[in-house]
Amino acid sequence: MTNTIADIEDADVILITGSNTTENHPVISSGVKRAVTLKGTKLIVVDPRRIRITRYADKWLRQNLGTDVAWINGLMHVIIKEGLHAKQFIESRTEGFDDLQKMVEKFTPDVVEQITGIPTQEIIDAARLYAKAERGCILYCMGITQHTTGTDNVKSLANLAMLCGNMGLAGGGVNPLRGQNNVQGACDMGGLPDVYSGYQKVIDAEARKRMAEAWGVAELPDQPGMKATQMMPAAHDGTFKALYIIGENPVVSDPDVNHAEKCMDNLDFMVVQDIFLTETAQRADVVLPTACYAEKDGTFSNTERRVQRVRKAVDAPGEAWDDWKILCEIATRMGHPMAYDSSQQIMEEISKVTPSYAGISYERIEHEGLHWPCPTAEHPGTPILHGEQFTRGKGLFHAIDYIEPAEMTDAEYPLYLTTGRLLYQYHTGTMSMRTGGLNQIAPEAFVEISPQDARKFEVEEGTLVNIDSRRGTIQARIKISRKAVTGTVFIPFHFATAAANRLTNAALDPISGIPEYKVCAVKVSKAA
Amino acid sequence: MPSENSVLINGNEFPFEAGETILEVARRNSIDIPTLCWLKGTTPTGACRMCVVEVKGARSLVSACSAPVAPNMEVQTETPKIIEARRMVLQLLLSSGNHNCAVSGSTADNWTEFQLNVIKAEEDTKLCPVWGDCRLQDLAFRYQVTGEQFEPTETTYPMETANPFILRDFSRCIQCGRCVQACNEVQVNQAIHFGYRGAASKIIAAGDRPYINSDCVFCGECVQACPVGALVEKDSRYEARPWETRKVRTTCSYCGVGCQLNLHVKENRVVKVSGVEAVAPNYGSLCVKGRFGFDFIHSPDRLKTPLIKENGAFREASWDEALELVARKLGDIKSEHGADTIGFLTSARITNEENYIAQKFARAVVQTNNVDHCARL
Numbered sequence: 001m002t003n004t005i006a007d008i009e010d011a012d013v014i015l016i017t018g019s020n021t022t023e024n025h026p027v028i029s030s031g032v033k034r035a036v037t038l039k040g041t042k043l044i045v046v047d048p049r050r051i052r053i054t055r056y057a058d059k060w061l062r063q064n065l066g067t068d069v070a071w072i073n074g075l076m077h078v079i080i081k082e083g084l085h086a087k088q089f090i091e092s093r094t095e096g097f098d099d100l101q102k103m104v105e106k107f108t109p110d111v112v113e114q115i116t117g118i119p120t121q122e123i124i125d126a127a128r129l130y131a132k133a134e135r136g137c138i139l140y141c142m143g144i145t146q147h148t149t150g151t152d153n154v155k156s157l158a159n160l161a162m163l164c165g166n167m168g169l170a171g172g173g174v175n176p177l178r179g180q181n182n183v184q185g186a187c188d189m190g191g192l193p194d195v196y197s198g199y200q201k202v203i204d205a206e207a208r209k210r211m212a213e214a215w216g217v218a219e220l221p222d223q224p225g226m227k228a229t230q231m232m233p234a235a236h237d238g239t240f241k242a243l244y245i246i247g248e249n250p251v252v253s254d255p256d257v258n259h260a261e262k263c264m265d266n267l268d269f270m271v272v273q274d275i276f277l278t279e280t281a282q283r284a285d286v287v288l289p290t291a292c293y294a295e296k297d298g299t300f301s302n303t304e305r306r307v308q309r310v311r312k313a314v315d316a317p318g319e320a321w322d323d324w325k326i327l328c329e330i331a332t333r334m335g336h337p338m339a340y341d342s343s344q345q346i347m348e349e350i351s352k353v354t355p356s357y358a359g360i361s362y363e364r365i366e367h368e369g370l371h372w373p374c375p376t377a378e379h380p381g382t383p384i385l386h387g388e389q390f391t392r393g394k395g396l397f398h399a400i401d402y403i404e405p406a407e408m409t410d411a412e413y414p415l416y417l418t419t420g421r422l423l424y425q426y427h428t429g430t431m432s433m434r435t436g437g438l439n440q441i442a443p444e445a446f447v448e449i450s451p452q453d454a455r456k457f458e459v460e461e462g463t464l465v466n467i468d469s470r471r472g473t474i475q476a477r478i479k480i481s482r483k484a485v486t487g488t489v490f491i492p493f494h495f496a497t498a499a500a501n502r503l504t505n506a507a508l509d510p511i512s513g514i515p516e517y518k519v520c521a522v523k524v525s526k527a528a
Numbered sequence: 529m530p531s532e533n534s535v536l537i538n539g540n541e542f543p544f545e546a547g548e549t550i551l552e553v554a555r556r557n558s559i560d561i562p563t564l565c566w567l568k569g570t571t572p573t574g575a576c577r578m579c580v581v582e583v584k585g586a587r588s589l590v591s592a593c594s595a596p597v598a599p600n601m602e603v604q605t606e607t608p609k610i611i612e613a614r615r616m617v618l619q620l621l622l623s624s625g626n627h628n629c630a631v632s633g634s635t636a637d638n639w640t641e642f643q644l645n646v647i648k649a650e651e652d653t654k655l656c657p658v659w660g661d662c663r664l665q666d667l668a669f670r671y672q673v674t675g676e677q678f679e680p681t682e683t684t685y686p687m688e689t690a691n692p693f694i695l696r697d698f699s700r701c702i703q704c705g706r707c708v709q710a711c712n713e714v715q716v717n718q719a720i721h722f723g724y725r726g727a728a729s730k731i732i733a734a735g736d737r738p739y740i741n742s743d744c745v746f747c748g749e750c751v752q753a754c755p756v757g758a759l760v761e762k763d764s765r766y767e768a769r770p771w772e773t774r775k776v777r778t779t780c781s782y783c784g785v786g787c788q789l790n791l792h793v794k795e796n797r798v799v800k801v802s803g804v805e806a807v808a809p810n811y812g813s814l815c816v817k818g819r820f821g822f823d824f825i826h827s828p829d830r831l832k833t834p835l836i837k838e839n840g841a842f843r844e845a846s847w848d849e850a851l852e853l854v855a856r857k858l859g860d861i862k863s864e865h866g867a868d869t870i871g872f873l874t875s876a877r878i879t880n881e882e883n884y885i886a887q888k889f890a891r892a893v894v895q896t897n898n899v900d901h902c903a904r905l
Contacts, residue, residue: 441740
């Protein structure tokens with residue numbers, strides 16, 4: 001997030017898109033709901049499903065799946081045409097406005113209605129509402145990113161925020177809500193193929209030299225490595241031999257699971273380090289037991305870049321170890337001795353080699369976490385990014401055209417499928433499915449379908465159906481719901497027994513490598 | 529006389545800002561005014577009358593939680609008149625419903641005997657589940673009152689046990705309304721409100737339906753706000769007494785909000801979770817998973833030893849054997865096929881320190897940049 005969670009309540013207008021906030025970030029959704037019900041903040045929700053947060057919205061725009069660039073360009077078209085853009089901010093803080101203006105010229109409300117299905121007047125009203133806000137806050141999540149045009153979608157939201165001068169101020173910003181407890185930290189710590197901790201690039205010779213020295217090695221590889229979504233196909237081709245997986249369950253969470261399973265089975269060697277024998281661990285050659293969050297010390301970095309303490313409360317079961325200790329032991333056995341007394345000692349090393357974490361220590365975050373960048377021991381942390389200037393200096397507008405989703409419906413597969421999560425389960429259920437009460441409320445997968453589609457495809461509440469895509473088939477029961485838009489069904493992806501990801505398309509965004517989980521074509525028929 | 533922008537509380541002068549209540553100024557200056565219904569961050573209702581204070585010139589006692597401070601105001605917070613009023617409030621609350629924290633069965637002069645009785649009764653599950661962690665009990669003790677002053681009133685509403693997480697015991701409800709405030713003004717789930725009138729008054733979900741059939745999403749904000757034993761976690765009820773547990777503050781391991789929570793630990797087991805009050809980012813709030821979804825920690829299915837697959841089946845192995853095997857295989861594959869045929873999926877679930885070590889291991893030890901995690905998935 002460019003801003004903080006608390007900041008959201010300072011906005012005059014909040015725009016939520018591609019985030020089922022009440023189910024996936026319930027505590028953040030409470031802040032939004034407080035702002036709306038108690039402080040008079042206006043809420044715009046742009047989402048294909050009638051999710052619960054729409055109850056609180058002043059405007060709910062329902063776009064066709066995968067048409068986000070089009071409606072965002074449409075909003076910008078109206079804002080520029082009506083002269084509502086932040087001219088001074090654009091002049092002093094940004095570049096590339098002319099290209100953007102040229103691009104959005106053709107996205108008239110009429111054209112946008114054709115593409116997105118959002119009525120022209122709603123586009124105009126939403127554009128005016130957002131543009132006239134003194135402090136406009138954008139919240140988004142996987143509904144924006146999990147598309148073949150995910151990067152385009154995110155850049156478009158950044159365009160919109162910059163166009164209205166909503167960057168670098170409290171209550172503004174472009175705020176992705178991170179889905180997993182430490183997905184921010186995993187990125188910050190260099191759990192990515194092209195960067196070390198603190199986003200220092202592996203292709204930067206200076207950075208490489210610094211890290212090699214700190215780590216006591218002669219040299220480090222100088223080319224970016226493979227993304228997870230590239231490793232699988234390489235395994236399939238046989239050019240990729242070994243995979244070491246820590247605390248992930250790609251057999252349920254990867255797109256086109258059938259294919260992913262084949263890829264894994266083609267590996268020479270697979271190690272899984274986890275707290276349970278997950279579907280993925282069952283395919284491993286070696287499984288190593290680890291401590292869970294309640295059994296170890298450390299830090300997580302949350303969605304607002306706040307580094308917070310994790311503290312050991314109970315002992316790990318049996319012989320389970322901390323993840324870091326396992327890796328250090330293997331490193332030592334491979335001839336590269338690695339040893340630490342504690343996670344605190346590791347944090348001391350992190351702060352030495354990571355400029356954005358340089359000022360972070362366990363002492364400083366004992367009571368309350370700090371937001372990175374925090375470059376020195378005296379620095380108070382950075383709750384709001386891009387205050388005086390953008391990371392690259394001037395904010396760059398990207399002129400982005402609309403591209404259709406990778407897979408469209410046709411006569412054989414007439415329905416769109418979009419996937420997502422439920423309040424009562426979490427990711428692949430490894431943790432949440434151990435709590436009886438959660439399973440009682442959310443026991444199994446279902447196909448959420450509109451009443452009109454239910455009639456059209458002759459299915460009733462509770463009917464067991466086959467859902468087929470070009471990649472696979474699963475079975476689940478019908479749930480008729482007014483949340484669903486006609487022409488699109490929704491399936492939660494948590495459940496391995498009816499894994500929605502047997503259906504999803506592994507088509508990737510060309511830049512981020514994210515799969516298009518939010519759009520694919522399916523058919524629904526009564527199970528025999 | 530105090531000056532323009534200050535107030536006299538118990539004879540001491542304190543500055544204040546426009547709009548502040550007597551309670552806010554007092555709390556800021558460490559003057560204790562007891563409250564029951566007041567819930568930080570929400571509109572004060574002044575319902576319980578526990579926080580009454582004397583204001584010079586006012587005809588009756590004033591609720592400190594809802595009365596704004598005015599210039600030149602003179603306030604007393606603990607006079608005999610106030611104490612008598614608070615005792616009366618407590619006596620009425622204790623006589624309505626089932627407050628068998630033993631306080632209601634004792635008198636002010638045999639307090640020692642009362643405590644001995646409680647120790648005997650400790651094993652008794654009939655003893656209120658929040659005994660020792662109850663605001664009403666604390667205040668009864670502080671003001672030395674019992675519930676015997678008035679005829680006890682019967683509770684007519686049965687306990688609600690129909691959902692897996694929250695037990696609603698109407699017999700212990702004092703109708704302070706903190707749960708209603710928590711649900712409507714903190715979490716804004718708008719699931720519960722005051723229902724019926726007079727003696728039949730009850731906190732209800734829409735249509736007086738059980739939580740499980742209502743708009744309730746089981747965030748448990750109401751449980752955390754309840755000052756008595758009317759709303760308690762169903763699973764940890766009677767599982768552990770407050771004095772048997774220690775609280776360990778940590779960060780939630782579900783979504784990316786990073787809620788600060790307390791793990792309540794008894795004998796090396798997490799028995800309950802609560803939100804850490806007054807600290808960002810969640811200020812005490814949690815969701816259903818964060819508050820109730822902790823069973824996985826002590827699941828019997830947790831992995832306890834390293835496993836090695838042989839002929840398609842796993843067998844248990846020692847750490848030494850497993851680590852040796854992994855080190856050897858990775859080494860062999862690296863020398864035979866090259867470092868870039870090996871990849872690492874680190875994790876959005878483990879700590880920063882562990883992620884850092886994972887990428888260091890891949891890059892420095894194995895010499896590959898094939899490191900990623902499921903950020904996109």
